[in-house]
Amino acid sequence: MNRRKALGSILGLTGIGIVSYVGLKYVSGNSASNKGQLPKYLNLIAELVDVIIPPTETPGAKEAKVQDYIVDFMESCASNKEYNNFFNGLNDLQETCLNTYDASFENCTMEQKMVLLEDLDNNSGSNSLFSKINNKLRGRSFFNLLKTLTIEGYCTSELGTTVHLNYAPVPGKYEAITTINTNQKAWATR
Amino acid sequence: MKNQTEKNTFDAIVVGSGISGGWAAKELTEGGLKTLVLERGRNVEHIVDYTTAFKNPWDFKHRTHLTNEELDERPVQSSHCNAADMHFYVKDSEHPYVQVNPFKWIRGYQVGGRSLTWGRQSYRFSDLDFEANKKDGHGVDWPIRYNDLKEWYDYVEDYVGISGSLESLPHLPDGVFLPPIPMNAIEKYLKESVSKQYSDRLIINGRVANLTERKKGRGQCMYCNLCSRGCPFSGYFSSNSSTLLDAYNSGNLTLRENSVVKEVIYDETKKEAVGVKIIDAITKEEISYYAKIIFLNASAIATAAILLNSVSESFPNGLGNSSQQVGHNLMDHVVNEGTYGTFDGLQDKYYEGRSPGTIFIPRFQNLNNETKNTDFVRGYGIQGKGERENWETKATTGFGASLKAQLQTPGEWKISLGGRGEVLPNYENKISLDYQNRDSWGLPIVKVHFEYGSNELAMMEHMTKTSEEMLVKAGFKNVGSYRNSPPPGSAVHEMGTARMGHDPKTSVLNKHNQMHDVKNVFITDGSCMTSSASQNPSLTYMAITARACKFAIDQFHSNPS
Numbered sequence: 098m099n100r101r102k103a104l105g106s107i108l109g110l111t112g113i114g115i116v117s118y119v120g121l122k123y124v125s126g127n128s129a130s131n132k133g134q135l136p137k138y139l140n141l142i143a144e145l146v147d148v149i150i151p152p153t154e155t156p157g158a159k160e161a162k163v164q165d166y167i168v169d170f171m172e173s174c175a176s177n178k179e180y181n182n183f184f185n186g187l188n189d190l191q192e193t194c195l196n197t198y199d200a201s202f203e204n205c206t207m208e209q210k211m212v213l214l215e216d217l218d219n220n221s222g223s224n225s226l227f228s229k230i231n232n233k234l235r236g237r238s239f240f241n242l243l244k245t246l247t248i249e250g251y252c253t254s255e256l257g258t259t260v261h262l263n264y265a266p267v268p269g270k271y272e273a274i275t276t277i278n279t280n281q282k283a284w285a286t287r
Numbered sequence: 288m289k290n291q292t293e294k295n296t297f298d299a300i301v302v303g304s305g306i307s308g309g310w311a312a313k314e315l316t317e318g319g320l321k322t323l324v325l326e327r328g329r330n331v332e333h334i335v336d337y338t339t340a341f342k343n344p345w346d347f348k349h350r351t352h353l354t355n356e357e358l359d360e361r362p363v364q365s366s367h368c369n370a371a372d373m374h375f376y377v378k379d380s381e382h383p384y385v386q387v388n389p390f391k392w393i394r395g396y397q398v399g400g401r402s403l404t405w406g407r408q409s410y411r412f413s414d415l416d417f418e419a420n421k422k423d424g425h426g427v428d429w430p431i432r433y434n435d436l437k438e439w440y441d442y443v444e445d446y447v448g449i450s451g452s453l454e455s456l457p458h459l460p461d462g463v464f465l466p467p468i469p470m471n472a473i474e475k476y477l478k479e480s481v482s483k484q485y486s487d488r489l490i491i492n493g494r495v496a497n498l499t500e501r502k503k504g505r506g507q508c509m510y511c512n513l514c515s516r517g518c519p520f521s522g523y524f525s526s527n528s529s530t531l532l533d534a535y536n537s538g539n540l541t542l543r544e545n546s547v548v549k550e551v552i553y554d555e556t557k558k559e560a561v562g563v564k565i566i567d568a569i570t571k572e573e574i575s576y577y578a579k580i581i582f583l584n585a586s587a588i589a590t591a592a593i594l595l596n597s598v599s600e601s602f603p604n605g606l607g608n609s610s611q612q613v614g615h616n617l618m619d620h621v622v623n624e625g626t627y628g629t630f631d632g633l634q635d636k637y638y639e640g641r642s643p644g645t646i647f648i649p650r651f652q653n654l655n656n657e658t659k660n661t662d663f664v665r666g667y668g669i670q671g672k673g674e675r676e677n678w679e680t681k682a683t684t685g686f687g688a689s690l691k692a693q694l695q696t697p698g699e700w701k702i703s704l705g706g707r708g709e710v711l712p713n714y715e716n717k718i719s720l721d722y723q724n725r726d727s728w729g730l731p732i733v734k735v736h737f738e739y740g741s742n743e744l745a746m747m748e749h750m751t752k753t754s755e756e757m758l759v760k761a762g763f764k765n766v767g768s769y770r771n772s773p774p775p776g777s778a779v780h781e782m783g784t785a786r787m788g789h790d791p792k793t794s795v796l797n798k799h800n801q802m803h804d805v806k807n808v809f810i811t812d813g814s815c816m817t818s819s820a821s822q823n824p825s826l827t828y829m830a831i832t833a834r835a836c837k838f839a840i841d842q843f844h845s846n847p848s
Contacts, residue, residue, distance in 0.1 A: 149686040173354040214686060252678040252694060253344035261695055266343060268640035271510040273469035277637045283677045283697045286344065287641060
């Protein structure tokens with residue numbers, strides 16, 4: 098299968114109510130029938146978040162256990178719509194990997210993983226008006242959810258907050274105007 | 288039986304332990320009155336029960352998101368609380384009410400009430416506010432003026448600890464202030480720009496009940512900006528950190544939690560109230576308590592509900608309701624969703640610590656002939672906050688190492704502005720009781736009828752327009768506003784349901800906050816407000832409460848019977 102064409106299916110073009118052609122259990126709209134299944138995808142999510150926020154001189158998202166946060170959030174806090182978008186997105190992604198690279202996402206090379214996520218990112222169109230309307234109707238897209246939750250999970254994790262960012266749980270004072278130093282890290286909390 | 292009655296008899300009863308009930312408790316007990324404070328919710332022990340105060344972001348499994356289950360229990364409260372402070376908000380599922388029109392009734396049923404989660408903004412009313420009804424004919428005239436309240440503002444501010452700056456504005460009187468919380472670089476920049484661009488308005492330091500200096504028994508603000516979790520340093524004012532502790536220390540306080548007040552007991556022969564009937568929230572047992580003086584401080588909607596449910600031969604429509612005004616004239620503040628803009632400059636500036644305060648643009652419309660607005664009467668103030676974007680607010684692109692770098696660096700400067708406008712008293716905006724639907728304690732549930740009028744809508748439009756204009760003129764970019772305004776009630780400033788006035792025919796309370804019809808019942812929560820002004824009202828409730836308590840105590844001591 099052509100990689101571009103395969104990727105089309107991840108981008109939500111399958112739409113509401115269309116059942117997958119390969120027999121994966123697609124669930125659309127508001128049904129909650131897949132709830133409870135995401136823990137099975139923990140490793141896949143861990144690999145995904147580590148591409149979005151990889152280890153550099155500071156820890157990556159996987160080490161910060163962002164995958165646990167995403168599963169917890171999805172299982173307990175997400176709407177059924179967004180849960181299904183996420184769940185279906187994972188399945189689509191996995192299928193695309195198999196079709197394109199003959200390997201699961203976890204077993205793809207970093208370069209292949211980057212190509213897959215870049216395609217998702219380029220097509221998520223998160224700032225277009227269409228996408229905003231679409232978000233309201235159908236919930237946020239798979240990639241939008243993945244990226245947003247990875248950022249949130251990482252920047253509120255212990256490693257993200259205290260190592261990657263600047264965290265002062267009890268500042269003790271307020272210096273309203275300071276001059277920024279080189280390599281000034283942003284405050285983790287507001 | 289006699290023993291039980293004696294045991295249940297006090298000099299005074301205060302219903303509610305929130306911001307005004309706490310003051311009534313302190314003043315009455317310190318004035319020598321054996322006082323019973325009844326709180327419908329659970330006890331919240333100062334410091335000990337601030338269970339989330341020191342939690343880190345990662346200590347919350349779902350961060351500050353509510354789970355779907357928690358959300359289902361809190362369809363109304365959820366817009367105002369998060370996983371870190373939801374234990375100080377009610378579950379709507381346990382405390383239902385009917386919204387005839389959309390109206391958010393945000394509640395905190397616990398010792399301390401909403402004083403634990405309040406916004407802490409504290410501004411005096413002026414005669415511009417106290418005279419407004421009389422001048423433009425909306426509502427009835429306030430029976431008091433600024434001079435009646437001035438010394439009481441002084442008194443409560445000194446005790447509460449309000450940080451603020453002296454500005455000499457006649458329509459926003461200065462008070463007894465601690466040093467202000469300073470402005471950050473962008474706030475200062477906007478202040479200077481507004482002063483240059485406009486002769487009719489200015490930006491001042493917000494006046495907030497956060498201690499910029501230590502006070503007796505209380506530590507200064509630590510600038511965590513997590514106030515709504517409860518402050519283990521007592522850095523902001525709450526009933527729990529202050530008034531209830533002093534009431535307790537007087538030796539005259541009895542506090543009974545889990546006590547849902549059903550009604551005020553009226554004695555037809557004595558022609559006065561003799562006590563209140565409560566239902567124990569847990570055991571559902573009905574118990575009567577007696578006192579010579581009763582203060583109702585249950586909050587505007589709940590106090591009116593208690594009055595309406597207190598039916599007797601003399602008052603078939605509710606206690607002290609010969610005017611038919613009880614429950615009517617419900618007001619909140621009209622708020623817009625907010626205006627924002629980003630700023631390119633000041634890239635070398637940042638801040639350390641998190642301000643719990645705001646900047647404030649005092650009312651600048653309809654102050655005099657020069658500032659007369661033809662679209663609406665009265666006015667609004669604007670609260671604002673400047674910050675540099677961080678991961679929460681920043682737009683990012685891509686992923687990988689470049690995304691990490693974007694998250695790690697301080698973002699654009701951003702200012703958010705939000706207006707708070709006066710709501711006119713309107714008889715049609717009211718609460719009533721739904722006797723067909725009862726809560727878990729068998730009490731009729733509250734129905735809220737509320738709609739903005741054309742004056743409020745015009746004001747909302749104006750506050751958005753002027754906010755955008757100020758940012759554009761100051762060179763901000765990406766200036767915009769959220770166009771959907773939050774439903775009424777969102778300011779959590781409900782008031783007006785038992786208004787003060789000169790005339791018993793058109794008002795419920797006199798100038799001492801006594802019910803015209805039942806002189807030993809005092810009401811000093813938001814119910815008493817004859818108009819809403821545009822200032823955050825808690826400070827005024829506190830001053831009015833202290834003033835009414837002085838009167839009640841003097842009366843009590845001069846008529847020993």
